[in-house]
Amino acid sequence: MSDRTVAVLSGGLSHERDVSLRSGRRLSAALRAVGLTVDEWDTDGSLLMKLSTQKPDAVVIALHGGEGENGSIQTVLEMLGLPFVGTDSHACRRAWDKPTAKADLVRSGLLTPDWVVLPHSTFRELGAQAVLDAMVERLGLPLMLKPDQGGSALGAQVVWDATELPAAMVNCLAYGETVLAEQFISGTEVAVTVVDSDEGPVALPAVEITPESGVYDYTSRYTAGLTNFHTPARLSAKAASEVADLAVAAHRLLGLRDVSRTDAVVAEDGSIYFLEVNVSPGLTETSLLPMATEAAGRSLGQIYADLVDRAIARG
Amino acid sequence: MHSEEPEGNQVTPSTGQNLDPHLKRYAARAEGMTASEVRALFAVANRPEVVSLAGGMPNLAALPLDSIAAEVASLIAKEGLVALQYGSAHGLPALREQICDVMSLEGITGHPDDIVVTAGSQMALDLVTRIFIDPGDVVIAEGPSYVGALGTFASYQAQVVHVEMDAAGLVPEALRQALAVAQAQGRRVKFLYTIPNFQNPGGVTLDVIRRAEILEICRQAGVLVVEDNPYGLLGFEGQTYPALRSMDPDNVIYLGSFSKTFASGLRVGWALAPHAVREKLVLAAEAAVLSPPVLSQMIVSRYLSTHDWQGQIKSFQQMYRERRDTLLAGLDQHMPADCTWTKPDGGFFVWMTVPEGIDTKAMQPRAVTARVAYVPGIGFYADGFGSRQMRLSFCFPTLDRIREGVRRLAVVLEQEMELLRTFGPASRRISSGPQTPSPDTA
Numbered sequence: 159m160s161d162r163t164v165a166v167l168s169g170g171l172s173h174e175r176d177v178s179l180r181s182g183r184r185l186s187a188a189l190r191a192v193g194l195t196v197d198e199w200d201t202d203g204s205l206l207m208k209l210s211t212q213k214p215d216a217v218v219i220a221l222h223g224g225e226g227e228n229g230s231i232q233t234v235l236e237m238l239g240l241p242f243v244g245t246d247s248h249a250c251r252r253a254w255d256k257p258t259a260k261a262d263l264v265r266s267g268l269l270t271p272d273w274v275v276l277p278h279s280t281f282r283e284l285g286a287q288a289v290l291d292a293m294v295e296r297l298g299l300p301l302m303l304k305p306d307q308g309g310s311a312l313g314a315q316v317v318w319d320a321t322e323l324p325a326a327m328v329n330c331l332a333y334g335e336t337v338l339a340e341q342f343i344s345g346t347e348v349a350v351t352v353v354d355s356d357e358g359p360v361a362l363p364a365v366e367i368t369p370e371s372g373v374y375d376y377t378s379r380y381t382a383g384l385t386n387f388h389t390p391a392r393l394s395a396k397a398a399s400e401v402a403d404l405a406v407a408a409h410r411l412l413g414l415r416d417v418s419r420t421d422a423v424v425a426e427d428g429s430i431y432f433l434e435v436n437v438s439p440g441l442t443e444t445s446l447l448p449m450a451t452e453a454a455g456r457s458l459g460q461i462y463a464d465l466v467d468r469a470i471a472r473g
Numbered sequence: 474m475h476s477e478e479p480e481g482n483q484v485t486p487s488t489g490q491n492l493d494p495h496l497k498r499y500a501a502r503a504e505g506m507t508a509s510e511v512r513a514l515f516a517v518a519n520r521p522e523v524v525s526l527a528g529g530m531p532n533l534a535a536l537p538l539d540s541i542a543a544e545v546a547s548l549i550a551k552e553g554l555v556a557l558q559y560g561s562a563h564g565l566p567a568l569r570e571q572i573c574d575v576m577s578l579e580g581i582t583g584h585p586d587d588i589v590v591t592a593g594s595q596m597a598l599d600l601v602t603r604i605f606i607d608p609g610d611v612v613i614a615e616g617p618s619y620v621g622a623l624g625t626f627a628s629y630q631a632q633v634v635h636v637e638m639d640a641a642g643l644v645p646e647a648l649r650q651a652l653a654v655a656q657a658q659g660r661r662v663k664f665l666y667t668i669p670n671f672q673n674p675g676g677v678t679l680d681v682i683r684r685a686e687i688l689e690i691c692r693q694a695g696v697l698v699v700e701d702n703p704y705g706l707l708g709f710e711g712q713t714y715p716a717l718r719s720m721d722p723d724n725v726i727y728l729g730s731f732s733k734t735f736a737s738g739l740r741v742g743w744a745l746a747p748h749a750v751r752e753k754l755v756l757a758a759e760a761a762v763l764s765p766p767v768l769s770q771m772i773v774s775r776y777l778s779t780h781d782w783q784g785q786i787k788s789f790q791q792m793y794r795e796r797r798d799t800l801l802a803g804l805d806q807h808m809p810a811d812c813t814w815t816k817p818d819g820g821f822f823v824w825m826t827v828p829e830g831i832d833t834k835a836m837q838p839r840a841v842t843a844r845v846a847y848v849p850g851i852g853f854y855a856d857g858f859g860s861r862q863m864r865l866s867f868c869f870p871t872l873d874r875i876r877e878g879v880r881r882l883a884v885v886l887e888q889e890m891e892l893l894r895t896f897g898p899a900s901r902r903i904s905s906g907p908q909t910p911s912p913d914t915a
Contacts, residue, residue, distance in 0.1 A: 381508040387492070
């Protein structure tokens with residue numbers, strides 16, 4: 159049994175609050191099951207007071223989206239000198255912004271679908287149709303639209319026909335001012351969790367995602383039964399090794415710490431494309447990281463308890 | 474680089490995992506019970522930073538909590554062995570008599586034996602639907618209608634046909650036409666579900682003259698009327714309207730509730746039904762819950778007998794009127810020119826129509842970012858309509874919060890209109906529905 163006391167942060171004010179609360183509850187139960195004492199705290203006006211008076215040994219961030227992933231909460235914890243599980247504030251800021259992360263990884267030789275990033279103002283000033291036409295010319299169809307920041311597939315949409323683009327743009331821009339459009343790569347969609355260990359970052363078995371509807375959208379993600387998963391993914395050993403290498407490389411190159419999840423697609427020609435990385439992976443009943451830990455023969459609680467130890471050792 | 478991936482040249486053997494092993498076992502009525510972004514966004518609306526014009530939670534701040542606490546303590550001390558025991562599915566006789574007094578305010582003469590006490594009127598609606606609806610039967614409802622009722626109808630696989638309303642409520646001619654169409658199609662219409670007073674979500678009240686006409690149409694068509702009346706005593710000028718039940722006791726099932734006039738958390742409502750129907754409702758209630766919560770019934774009964782409950786309702790009326798006035802004044806001041814809204818003279822809700830092209834469901838994330846919440850209109854239709862509408866509730870927030878919420882909402886609408894101007898007519902969307910909020914926001 160451990161005598162560690164940790165604070166699990168979940169909730170927040172992002173669009174992913176609901177998912178985060180579920181992640182927080184699941185993670186807290188898993189940590190209690192391995193003997194840690196856990197407080198579950200929302201990020202509200204009472205948080206700093208709780209952190210300073212109750213002084214947990216470490217903080218675990220189960221926040222998704224917004225402040226929990228863009229480096230803000232991490233900055234606060236760094237200012238307070240509190241050990242926490244997860245990526246530091248600087249690397250969070252870089253990984254959180256999907257186009258920035260993609261650009262960094264491309265520069266390091268990783269493959270990612272071709273993309274463009276445009277704010278609403280550009281469409282307004284230059285004329286939407288002309289810019290959309292140029293976008294389709296560059297990326298082809300189908301293409302993927304998603305907000306440049308955020309997760310849980312909120313605002314994300316595959317666009318199959320150019321006539322769908324204006325409406326899809328408006329849907330996407332409801333989540334933020336800037337849209338990331340990327341080439342849609344058809345293939346096997348996988349998610350790879352990477353966990354730091356004394357020997358360096360380790361990729362857990364890839365989880366293959368096959369949504370019944372064909373699209374891994376919010377409903378497919380959070381309704382048990384609407385998506386089938388294969389863990390480990392049904393890949394050749396070579397491809398499995400390559401996706402693991404890709405995830406570990408992304409983890410290292412982006413300066414991520416403790417735990418991350420990389421989403422990737424193995425194209426029909428065998429090429430492996432990086433899609434995006436998550437510094438605070440979902441931990442709900444239908445999330446991918448817990449499936450990966452189970453397939454690796456490790457418990458969620460033990461993995462995070464080890465990460466708590468690492469965070470405390472870092473100081 | 475370290476990896477736990479296997480080595481070799483073979484494709485990794487793997488058994489597909491579906492996270493719901495019962496997936497193939499669900500009844501057809503469970504189809505559509507899926508996670509939705511709309512519901513998820515409401516989790517944010519519960520945070521104090523967000524002005525929620527979404528929830529239909531009654532404002533309990535005016536209740537005399539100390540004296541209610543004393544009554545509850547005394548009740549447990551003196552009658553605990555009854556209060557904490559099972560009761561009858563029919564409900565406590567004393568409470569049923571008191572319910573008759575409550576209903577008399579709206580002209581209803583009912584017998585206590587014809588009342589079935591339920592765990593909120595939502596349960597009464599469930600029981601009524603359970604005993605009348607076979608899969609495929611038609612329920613006629615106002616368009617828009619209460620989201621919680623639509624959920625109940627869907628769970629019994631009813632087909633909902635919406636009938637238009639205007640400022641005077643359900644339009645009789647539209648009802649006639651809907652019945653004629655259903656009849657011509659050979660569909661079986663079981664009942665009209667209506668909220669005649671301060672409708673949820675429309676905020677409109679059925680004109681008194683129309684009431685007789687609506688009842689006559691239904692009677693001639695052989696269609697039962699289910700009258701849901703949770704807000705009837707919350708007219709802002711203290712006005713009440715004659716209940717449909719008071720005008721046609723044999724063909725109306727009346728649903729009442731203490732949720733808006735006393736305490737929603739106690740979950741006490743009722744159905745007043747013709748004798749034969751009541752018999753079946755009692756048996757259905759027994760099968761569903763054995764008995765409605767006895768402690769809650771006793772608390773309500775004690776409250777009615779020891780407190781000035783009518784005076785309390787008057788104070789609720791005043792409180793909600795101030796809130797309604799504040800919301801309407803804010804809308805007048807801030808909303809873009811093409812917005813229209815209803816002007817309720819009671820209840821909790823305003824129904825707003827936004828400029829063409831705006832999809833209120835798709836706009837919701839922007840609103841949450843701006844820290845204001847509403848309920849998108851499509852949740853109040855079973856057929857995907859309502860994408861240009863939203864429900865705004867004024868019952869819970871303070872006056873200042875309502876003002877601030879409207880200011881924020883106006884900015885959100887302006888931003889959305891700016892997007893539509895950028896992307897042109899092709900960007901106009903119609904959300905597929907329904908994706909409903911959870912009942913606590915309904």
